[in-house]
Amino acid sequence: MRIASDGTWFYRGSPIGRKPLVKLFSTVLRRENGAFWLVTPVERGRILVDDAPFVAVEVEAAGTGRDSRLTFRTNVDDIVTLDATHPIRVDHDPASGEPRPYVTVRDGLEARILRPVYYHLVEMGEFAEVDGAEQLGVWSCGRFFPLGRIAA
Incomplete structure (x- = not known):
């Protein structure tokens, strides 16, 4: 996953067009040691951020x-x-x-x-x-x- 500098969220190169889904992902976004992560109780995945999330x-x-x-x-x-x-x-x-x-x-x-x-x-x-x-x-x-x- 990646967040572009204009705030667009991407999954496997395609923009995520559903704002409720982006808002949900944003609630589990964390920053640790300079890296960005989506963190849920059962899973953790790195996310690339071009500028700011x-x-x-x-x-x-x-x-x-x-x-x-x-x-x-x-x-x-x-x-x-x-x-x-x-x-x-x-x-x-x-x-x-x-x-x-x-x-x-x-x-x-x-x-x-x-x-x-x-x-x-x-x-x-x-x-x-x-x-x-x-x-x-x-x-x-x-x-x-x-x-x-x-x-x-």
Whole structure:
């Protein structure tokens, strides 16, 4: 089995078209020592993941400023509130320098934040000082989450 970078799940090279089946598989997905596994009480199988196992397809904001609460929905309908346990991490593509943002979903599993969702976060962003430098980021649950470096 394999999960493509766009969130499509494959079995023996064919996409799994039944969303309820993908959602079921997602509930038994685990990450151990950098590898991904589907783990049930009676079976365990390795699964290849091209990037992140989930994709954040939507973000909703409640409140404003430091009092805001941002909630993501993934491609398997997991709901994740951006907080200390579920932070944003932003990598950058080494070739293009483009940001590659992720949000922690659970137990070391992340969702890649889709570009339109990331742009929405940027629109909501505010500047705050982090480690002596002003950075663009978003507030959620009383914490500031930087959105990555800003090109000059």
